[in-house]
Amino acid sequence: MSGELRIVLYGQSGQGKSTLGGIILGNREIFTSDKDSKKCRKERKTITGRDVVVVDTPGLFKVDDDGEEVVEEIKRSIKQAEPGPHVFLFVERFKEISQEKLDALKTFQDTFGKQAVDYTIAVFTTKRKEIDAAFMQETLKSLRRLTDQFQQRYFVFNIRDEQQGSQLDELLGIINKMTGEKCQPFYTSKMLQEAEEALKTRKETKPKPEEEWRSFYDRCGLIGMAVGCAAGYFICGGELTIRTCVTGNVIIFAY
Structure with missing residues (x-):
């Protein structure tokens, strides 16, 4: 396939994301030499006659990082991959599902929106x-909550294997197949803008904690009134009057 290929790497710190980016470009140290980088980094190389651009994003969930600041920096990867990435590689270790993996997925979906999922391949590094086949089967079964999100587009990449060339060819083949099936071949800045607006709307419509508590207390008050009326009805010999009902939280009985 001719034309430039633009790849954005996304994932947690320490999952082999930057190493994978280096392997794609033929220099596994190209992104890992600056391990403390909190900025997106862009590199390119011509591979079999095709320009390949790889943008490595800051790793998620570092203890000393500001989460929102990291997410804002990750968004800049779209500009660095202008006019937009053909594929996001969602990079995670080939291990059983964990809450951190699910958190990374949620952050990805919140940041880039549902449309981004259609441009994503999960890459599990090992x-x-x-x-062995049993370990492979059990781990993939555990990871289905992730792979299902990407319509089972995933690849297990051995970043220690000496035969990385054949693995890379296979991964690029999956990427080319995915992009070739799309009417819009790459994710755009407009899609990012739509994702930002959708997230903003969800945040604005979500009840604030104090509003949730106020609603809870209001419901409790209504329940208390109903119980008070019923109690007064029976205690007063079956006669339901205003005096058998509740004022505030105090039951007024008729004598």
């Missing part, structure tokens, strides 16, 4: 020399 350093195991050999992966």
